[in-house]
Amino acid sequence: MVDFNDNDEQATFRTEVREFIATNLPDQLRLKPDEDRRFDEDDPDEKKAAIATWRAALVDKGWIAPMWPKELGGAQMTKMEQFIVNEEFTEASAPRLSVPTVGSTIMVHGSEEQKKEFLPKMVTGETRWCQGYSEPGSGSDLASLQTRAIRDGDDFVINGQKIWTSGAHLANMMFAMVRTDPEAPKHRGISYLLLSMETPGITVRPLVQMSDARGFNEVFFEDVRVPAKNVVGEINRGWYVGATHLDFERSNIGRSIGHQRELEAFRRLILAEEAADSGKSTLGRPGSERLDLADRFVEASIAKTISQRVISMQARGELPNYEASMSKLFSSELNQRISRTATRLLGLYGALRSFEDDHTPVNGRWATLYLSTVSRTIAAGSSEIQRNVIATRGLGLPRG
């Protein structure tokens, strides 16, 4: 059953979170709803310094990895408390610094040594991780991956290539799914391996997206030696470790508490443009998408409910599977619909993206989102793959 209201304890906790944000969030990180720039672009150190101050306050509370045990840097929060933290942070536009998904996976499948070695450094931010799933020939059909790891004494030696590796150019650690037994059926010969990006033999080559973002990379491995003790779970059983990882990732992507806030900010913006008769609103014109905006508000409520279902399951200690796919699918497609509706309601101005141009609404935020949200329906498994998961595991339909 889904529980929507705070009980007394949760309400007290919510107040604590609000007070913490009010006291500790650096001014530079406070974002007004209709702004999307918080920093002076000419002063990159300003952002680093503000984030470092914020991180230190969060580390102190154990709120970077709220679910984890205190000895690993967490706060041992319940899932509901974590949800409250997420809601309040979103409401205040406070950056939600968190541990990478690989951390949650290590919590489930890792050895005690691996937990002690890798988890605390994720909390402090000493390690920055990237994800080595996809390969040029293996995306949706991940089990066909070819990057090879051959055992040599206490090490595995890796050769092959990953692609679409977000943040690899900034990361100092990676988890990689690698083939350790090419003779076994394809789901059985895979291992989930942790490695340092500073290991000799790794080359990172950036890829540029259509929104001009430079977040993706190709990563090449040439005789890269990784200690065998860095395999998470059993050797050759990494498919199941990777599946847990994806369920976590899809649950996170599906977290949808930001939609309502985003829509509210847009509602205020478009009403202000309408009132100013700036020409940047099509609200009153025939054929305008004004009714679509109402639909987006309804859908944002639905997304939140689906997200709460996932949280409620996690609160009971269950691992959401097709439920995470539902949340990811609905939320990522809603992101696209919201940015499309917003862009169209801003009329021709909605397509402008130039920061330099005074005519560009909110620094081109909506046009940029329109381009960048496309990728959210592909990352962590495309919408078609989520629908397959829901059809087979959720509805019990036969495989197509």
Ligand SMILES: Cc1cc2nc3c(=O)[nH]c(=O)nc-3n(C[C@H](O)[C@H](O)[C@H](O)COP(=O)(O)OP(=O)(O)OC[C@H]3O[C@@H](n4cnc5c(N)ncnc54)[C@H](O)[C@@H]3O)c2cc1C
């Ligand atoms: C923003 C973003 C970040 C990413 N970050 C990472 C990362 O950090 N690390 C990483 O390893 N990868 C990452 N990826 C890659 C991502 O996981 C893959 O793009 C995704 O799994 C799809 O694989 P593909 O691109 O090879 O497409 P393909 O698998 O080739 O699919 C092409 C099309 O065919 C459809 N399709 C394929 N199989 C089926 C099927 N069985 N039924 C119905 N339709 C099907 C797909 O839905 C898609 O529309 C990222 C991708 C994006 C967009």
